[in-house]
Amino acid sequence: xxxxxxxxxxxxxxxxxxxxxxxTESGLDYFGARYYGSNMGRFMSPDFTGDGSDPFLxxxxxxxxxxSLNLYSYVHNNPxxxxxxxxxxxxxxxxxxxxxxVTITAGDxxxxxxxxxxTYVNGTINPNTVTANVxxxxxxxxYDFTSYDGQSGGSGVIAQAPAYxxxxxxxxxAGLQTLSAANNLVTxxxxxxxxxxxxxxxxxxxxxxxxxxxxxxxxxxFRLAHGMRIAVGHSQVLAEQGAIKNxxxxxxxxxxxxxxxxxxxxxxxxxxxTFIRFTGAFxxxxxxxxxxxxxxxxx
Amino acid sequence: MEPRALTERERGWISDILRANDEWQxxxxxxxxxVAEERGEEGVSFILQAPEPENPKAKSGRESVGNLWxxxxxGSSINVQLSQIEGRLRELYVLFVDPKHPERSLPxxxxxxxxxxxxx
Numbered sequence: 001x002x003x004x005x006x007x008x009x010x011x012x013x014x015x016x017x018x019x020x021x022x023x024t025e026s027g028l029d030y031f032g033a034r035y036y037g038s039n040m041g042r043f044m045s046p047d048f049t050g051d052g053s054d055p056f057l058x059x060x061x062x063x064x065x066x067x068s069l070n071l072y073s074y075v076h077n078n079p080x081x082x083x084x085x086x087x088x089x090x091x092x093x094x095x096x097x098x099x100x101x102v103t104i105t106a107g108d109x110x111x112x113x114x115x116x117x118x119t120y121v122n123g124t125i126n127p128n129t130v131t132a133n134v135x136x137x138x139x140x141x142x143y144d145f146t147s148y149d150g151q152s153g154g155s156g157v158i159a160q161a162p163a164y165x166x167x168x169x170x171x172x173x174a175g176l177q178t179l180s181a182a183n184n185l186v187t188x189x190x191x192x193x194x195x196x197x198x199x200x201x202x203x204x205x206x207x208x209x210x211x212x213x214x215x216x217x218x219x220x221x222f223r224l225a226h227g228m229r230i231a232v233g234h235s236q237v238l239a240e241q242g243a244i245k246n247x248x249x250x251x252x253x254x255x256x257x258x259x260x261x262x263x264x265x266x267x268x269x270x271x272x273x274t275f276i277r278f279t280g281a282f283x284x285x286x287x288x289x290x291x292x293x294x295x296x297x298x299x
Numbered sequence: 300m301e302p303r304a305l306t307e308r309e310r311g312w313i314s315d316i317l318r319a320n321d322e323w324q325x326x327x328x329x330x331x332x333x334v335a336e337e338r339g340e341e342g343v344s345f346i347l348q349a350p351e352p353e354n355p356k357a358k359s360g361r362e363s364v365g366n367l368w369x370x371x372x373x374g375s376s377i378n379v380q381l382s383q384i385e386g387r388l389r390e391l392y393v394l395f396v397d398p399k400h401p402e403r404s405l406p407x408x409x410x411x412x413x414x415x416x417x418x419x
Contacts, residue, residue: 261417281417285399
């Protein structure tokens, strides 16, 4: 039976889930950085490169949200409120009300952007720069952002078809919008539901850093006799200390850390399938890493 | 050791860290005591205990309440880490870092040059 013309046109249209192009052979949706399998509800590769065998950075990690540590999930498994413009991370577009108010929640977990040089950076959106342009096909939001390391910034765009169709109300027609109070501080680290306290560092294999490694060259002072510990339920060896230190040193050197203000910093790296959270500070005597915790990779 | 009250120095450290964490600003440490103390290679650990959770409204599962970084006149750094479980303060860990003399342990006294609390 012949499909009605309109139906046939829809089936042939390559743009599918959230407007992304679907590969006709694989059936996967192309999100720029990664392919998304809509039948499985997950990305086909982890966010950022890496298969867990080598250290790499986890710039999208949000200590408040364990879902952010699932590198295969789509918009932290919350597609009702989050969208993914580039396959890396999400910006919340939570409220398209008919009374003319658009609310964008740009939390830290969703404030990851492509920098001006195309490098993926972890940063925050400036709430004062968000703009909205309404057209017949939907609404496009623009914003400026600053990376957590303060070294790079730029602008980003996300196209979001409103839930109610073209936005109504004078405020939206004028491109006016409000941005909810963005919490620009990483305030929490709910990496696991239960964090064991004081498990000794022996659970993480010993071994110092080799002279040729990033950590050795960095001059970073590691003070981890107390701090290096792992979450409950993972008594097996998770990663080797030298590899952890190298990953941390690389993260610090590349600016893939979060600074809530002042000299202190925190960050997350992945080493041998384990998420490693670390804290430290830029002191007068150099960089000091004072605390390291690990959590098994969620896949 | 017998449980003891917090010293003024310890209370000051904890208060500074609590002020840097929105969720812990209202925590009550008036009945918090030190119930154990252990000196390690790099720092000193003080185990804390109170009859009731200092912050019963705490929602965070994060172990760390925050850090305090102190720079001293002799070029050393002191990192004070405060941790919790389920709204109860658990440990005050004082890490001493003297890059010129790595074997040096936490001295009894020092002169502060700067102090900074952070919610990390």
